[in-house]
Amino acid sequence: MAVVVGFIPTEVGFKALAAxxxxxxxxxxxxIVVNVLRAGVTDDPRHANDQQLEIARDQLRRATVRVEFRQETTEDDIADILLDVVEKEKAQLLVLGVRRQQDLARHLLGLTVQKLLLSADSEVLVV
Structure with missing residues (x-):
């Protein structure tokens, strides 16, 4: 069954990729590795550039399953893009990397993660 990972090019993002x-x-x-780009935003550290995508590909090169990379652009909610991929691919699992920050887990994990946890039609693994 398909596994979708919401990938951001950070330490926790690469840990999510491994998981x-x-x-x-x-x-x-x-x-299915999905990096979501916000339309019109150029300096977002969550946007993977070509070099970061190549590092991610190298990390997955020896995977024993088919690996597909996608970069999706949205003007709307990042969560909606990931939920759409999960639904279209009939994914069994969605994997997310969450930065560990104080302040009550950054107000209960942040709106995107909350939406994904509550709305995904699949299991969700938070790394």
Whole structure:
């Protein structure tokens, strides 16, 4: 069954990528890596550039399942893009990397993560 990972090019994002690979291999794959770009925003550290995508590809090169990379652009909610991919791919699992910050887990994990946890038609693994 398919595993989708919402990828951001940070330390926690690469940890989520590793966890997603492991889950996809256990479940028989494929693994779909999605990096969402905000339209009109140029300096967002969550946007993966070509070099960061190549590092991610290298990390997954020896995966025993098919791996697909996607960069999606939205003017709307990042969560909606990930939920759409999960639905279209009939994914069994959505993997998210969450930065560990204080301040009550940054007000209960942030709106995007909350929406994904409450709305995904799949299991959700938070790394």
């Amino acid at each position: 997603a690979r492991e889950e996809a291999e256990q479940r028989g794959g494929p693994l």
